[in-house]
Amino acid sequence: MIVEMSREELFSKLERKAVPHMAHLHLTEKCNLECVHCYRIGLPVGGEMSTDEWIRILNEIRNEGTFQLTFSGGEPLVHRGWREIVREACRLRFRYEIFQNGTVLSEEDIEYLVSQEIQELHFSIHGVGASHDRFVKMPGAFARAFPKVKLSVDAGIKTIVKMSVMRTNFDSITELGRLCEEAGAIFAPSYHITPRFVSGNDGFLADRLTPAEIRECESRYTEWTGRPEFSSCIDEDHPEMCNMGWSRFAVGPLGDLYPCSQVPESVGNIRHTPFRHVWRNSRRLNEIRMQKGTEISTCKSCSMLSSCRYRCMGQFVQETGHYDRPAPHHCEVTAAWLGRDDIINGVFIRGAA
C-alpha cells in the first residue's frame, strides 16, 4: 500500500523518530563579501573539510534518512570542491538548494546546476545598486550579482532573492521587489537580524527595524512579495518550540554538528566520528532535544504568547545565550506584529494590554 503524505505529515512522522530529515551544510566560512549583518563573521576559516570529507558525510546522512540539503557558508561557491559535492548530492538523490551571493556564480555554473537538478538557488541581495554594495562592502557587487538572478530564472531554476532588511537599506525594498518581479524571481525580505556567533562588533544591531517599520513591512509584505506573510520555521503541531536537533541539523566546515544553523553550540564533531554515532549518542544534543515542548517560564504568562513567532531556540541562543530565554527584541517584534504599543524603551510591559 502507498500513502501520499503532506510535507507537514511527513515532518511530524520523521521528527517523532528523530530522523535527521533536513541538513544545513556550511561548506566554508570563507566569503568574498563582508555583509553588515552577517552572524557568521569572525568564525575560523582555516582547516576546513575537504571535498572527500563532505562527500563521505553526504553518504552517511543519506543513510540516516536525510532528504533535504541546504548548501551555505560563508560563500559556498568559494569551496573549491563545490561542483563535486553538488554532483554527489544529485547522485544520492537529495533535494538541495544553495544559498549564495551571486558574485562568484558564473553563467556556466548555472548551466552546471541545472544539469545537477538543483531545486532552488537563493541569492543574498540586500538592496539595489550602491545600497547593496554598501551593505556587503564590495563596490560593484550588485552589478555582478543581479544579472545572474535573471539567468537563473531563465534556466528554469526556482530563484529566490533574500533581502535582510535593516534601517540602512529599508528604502530599497520596493525597488528590489520590483526588479525581482520583472526578473521572475521570488522576493523574500526578512527583518530577522541576529547577533554574531563570535561576540563583539554587534553595533549593527542598533540598525534593526523599529517596531513601526516592522509593522510597515508586515502590512506591505503581500504587496511586495505576493505571498501572505513572513516565513517561519515554527512547527505548528508542536507550537512550544522548534524542531532543532529532532529533524534538522547543521554541519560546519570543521565538521562540527549543530542542532540548527542558528545555534553556535556544537554538540559533537563528525569529521572523524560517524554522523550516526553523534546524532544518536550526543548527550548535549539529547539535552537540547528535551527542551522541545517545555514551557518557557518567562513567556507562559505573556498575553501575546499565542501570536508570538519567536519560539525559535536558535534565535533565543543568539540573542541571550540561553535556549529558553527570549530577548526583549523578540517581544518588541511580536508587539509590532500585533500592533501593540505597550513597549517602553525596548522593554515589553508584560500584561499591560
Added chain:
Amino acid sequence: MDPLFSLNPELAWRVIDGEVVILRIKTTTYYSLDPVGSFIWRSMEQKPLPRSELIDLIVAEYDVSRETAAADLDELFADLVREELLLASPPSDRSEAA
C-alpha cells in the same frame, strides 16, 4: 514475456526504520510504503525486474500463496504506476534495446 518494472529515476527515497519514504523532488510530494511495499521497492533498487520474478521474491519472503502475492503485487503496481513512481517497460522495448 512480462513487462519490466523500474523505479522512476526522478524520485528520491530513503529507508527509515525499514519503511520506504519516497520524495518526488520537483513537487515535494511524499509517499510512504507499508512493509510489503517497501520490500518490493527495495528489491527493484538495483535493477528493473519482471513481475514474475517479483512474485517469486514475495513468496520466498512471506508466507503467502503465489496467487495472493500476485494479487497484492498487481494492486501495489497499479497504485505506483498511476502515481508515476514506477515505470513499466513493455517487452517489445526490451527486445529492441537488446
